[in-house]
Amino acid sequence: MRVAALISHPIQYYAPIFRELARRGDLHVFYGQRIAAEQQAQSGFGVAFDWDVDLMGGYASSFLTNVARRPGPDHFLGCDTPDVGRELKAGGFDALLLVGWYLKSFIQATIAAKRLGLPVVVRGDSHLGMPTGAIKKAVKDLAFPGLLRVFDGAAYVGERSRAFYRRYGYPDARLFRSPHCIDTEWFAAGASSNAGPALRARLGIDPAAKVLLFAGKLVPFKRPLDVIDAAGQLRAGGLDLQVLVAGSGELESALRERAAASGVPTHMLGFQNQSQMPAVYAAADVLALPSTGRETWGLVANEALACGTPIVVSDAVGCAPDLAVGEVGRTFPLADVGALARCVEEVLRSPPRPEAIQRVSDAYGLSAAVDGIQEALLARRAAQGGLMRW
Numbered sequence: 034m035r036v037a038a039l040i041s042h043p044i045q046y047y048a049p050i051f052r053e054l055a056r057r058g059d060l061h062v063f064y065g066q067r068i069a070a071e072q073q074a075q076s077g078f079g080v081a082f083d084w085d086v087d088l089m090g091g092y093a094s095s096f097l098t099n100v101a102r103r104p105g106p107d108h109f110l111g112c113d114t115p116d117v118g119r120e121l122k123a124g125g126f127d128a129l130l131l132v133g134w135y136l137k138s139f140i141q142a143t144i145a146a147k148r149l150g151l152p153v154v155v156r157g158d159s160h161l162g163m164p165t166g167a168i169k170k171a172v173k174d175l176a177f178p179g180l181l182r183v184f185d186g187a188a189y190v191g192e193r194s195r196a197f198y199r200r201y202g203y204p205d206a207r208l209f210r211s212p213h214c215i216d217t218e219w220f221a222a223g224a225s226s227n228a229g230p231a232l233r234a235r236l237g238i239d240p241a242a243k244v245l246l247f248a249g250k251l252v253p254f255k256r257p258l259d260v261i262d263a264a265g266q267l268r269a270g271g272l273d274l275q276v277l278v279a280g281s282g283e284l285e286s287a288l289r290e291r292a293a294a295s296g297v298p299t300h301m302l303g304f305q306n307q308s309q310m311p312a313v314y315a316a317a318d319v320l321a322l323p324s325t326g327r328e329t330w331g332l333v334a335n336e337a338l339a340c341g342t343p344i345v346v347s348d349a350v351g352c353a354p355d356l357a358v359g360e361v362g363r364t365f366p367l368a369d370v371g372a373l374a375r376c377v378e379e380v381l382r383s384p385p386r387p388e389a390i391q392r393v394s395d396a397y398g399l400s401a402a403v404d405g406i407q408e409a410l411l412a413r414r415a416a417q418g419g420l421m422r423w
Contacts, residue, residue: 035059036410037121037151039142040132041106042068043088045307046332047132049216053403055092061124062094065112065138066104085306095120097138112138118145126151128410131184133157143183152185152416154409156211160193160351161200162326177201185416186409190330190402191355209412211405212397213330213352217339223311224340232316236277236300243274243381246317246342248310248333249324251282256347256368258284258291259323263374265295272378279305279313314340319380322346323373334362338394343385345376360385361393 036054040047042064054060097114105111117138121129122145129146131139134155146153165173178201181187187203188211189195198208230240238244247260257278264276275298278288285301292299305313314320320337322328322344330351334344344362346353353364360383363376395401 034127034410035125036061036128036130037124037126038062038130038132039065039117039139041065041112041136041138043084045084045086045088046215048086048088048091049219049399050214050402050406051094052091053399054406057403057407060092061126062092063114063117063120063142064094064096065114065136066099066101066106067096068106085308099138101137106136109135110137112136114138114141117142118148121145121151122149129153130406130410131155131157134184147183152410153183154186154188154209154406155184156188156190156406158190158194158213158329158351160191160197160326160329162193162349162351163329164326173201178203186412188405188409191352193351193354209405209409211402211409212355213332213335214397214399214402215332215335215339217335217394217398220311220314220336220339221341223308224315228312229315229317232312236316238275238300238316239273241273243272243319244277244317245274245377246277246279246313246320246337247322248279248305248313248320248337249322251278251280251284251288253284254325254327256323256325257288259368259370259373260321261288261291261295261297261299262370263321263377264297264299266371266374267378268297270378272381274377274381275300277313277317278302279310310336311340314342317342318384319377320344321373321377322350323367324350325367326351331356335394335397338362338390338397341387341390343380343390345373345380347373356393356397358393359389361390 051062098116099114101111101113129151143153181201181203186207187198188209190213245264247257249255251257264274267274277300279302281304314337320342322331326349328350334352334356337344344357346357346364347367348364349367357364365372365376
């Protein structure tokens with residue numbers, strides 16, 4: 034089977050998936066646009082940068098021509114690629130994999146694939162907890178039951194993703210589990226036994242101190258100030274706790290001011306590129322992710338678990354029912370700083386066993402994700418009378 038995949042731009046989390054798919058079969062990835070270092074800053078990171086890991090090696094790919102007046106992966110018209118139909122036809126593909134449906138380019142590709150008789154499988158992380166107004170919700174209730182059936186198969190990334198499809202009546206027979214994942218082996222290797230202690234020593238953190246980590250963009254919907262407030266409560270209760278912040282963004286000054294005012298020792302690392310993150314997770318005792326429902330998953334939770342670090346996430350975060358389970362994590366009501374503090378304290382007082390963390394991390398690893406995509410593509414191709422050989 035020859036598969037075309039379409040994604041907005043090179044993304045660090047999808048490169049390992051594409052490499053594994055290409056290792057198993059014939060894959061060509063189409064990108065809707067290139068992202069310049071300056072655009073990364075505009076997307077909320079606050080600094081211009083390029084990822085320091087290989088995003089495009091190990092699989093065939095090409096960039097489509099984006100004719101959008103205001104290019105960008107953050108709005109529907111930001112990715113307009115009218116030549117995608119011609120590329121699909123010329124490539125002799127058997128199926129199309131879409132990474133989402135929120136851009137004009139994805140709609141263009143879907144229409145083109147249908148004209149060519151290609152099955153279309155979508156993989157996205159939409160869930161019912163995403164913030165939306167009453168009017169928009171009503172429109173979705175009317176439109177989505179029909180619109181979603183345009184896709185021949187859907188690879189859901191977690192329990193809330195599956196609930197989304199079921200809410201709109203999408204057939205269970207066309208749903209396939211492809212969990213949100215990272216390259217767990219790569220992160221685990223980077224979180225070596227000396228990586229965490231070395232970073233703590235460089236930052237002057239006492240080996241006996243407990244470290245609470247926030248990792249991500251410093252933007253309002255991620256609620257990083259809640260982490261400082263929770264740490265302040267725990268320190269007031271006698272816990273020797275320090276905060277480590279790996280990220281940059283518009284709330285950086287506010288975060289520094291809140292930490293200074295509350296007397297919470299806070300280490301601001303700024304933006305940390307991908308290769309730097311395993312050591313950051315290894316230096317922490319627990320990761321906190323207090324985001325709203327705009328956090329459709331929260332792959333920093335996957336990264337933390339791969340590095341052996343337990344997690345505490347708000348109940349609005351997409352990954353909450355999947356990753357923050359059993360002894361390896363806790364969930365708390367969104368915006369309840371007291372509950373966040375209690376969950377952090379529980380994890381610190383009774384740390385999970387490494388093997389328990391490993392089990393959860395492995396269940397959301399690369400193989401599981403690619404298995405689901407492969408199963409979806411084969412099943413939908415077979416349903417159209419095509420070959421089932423990958």
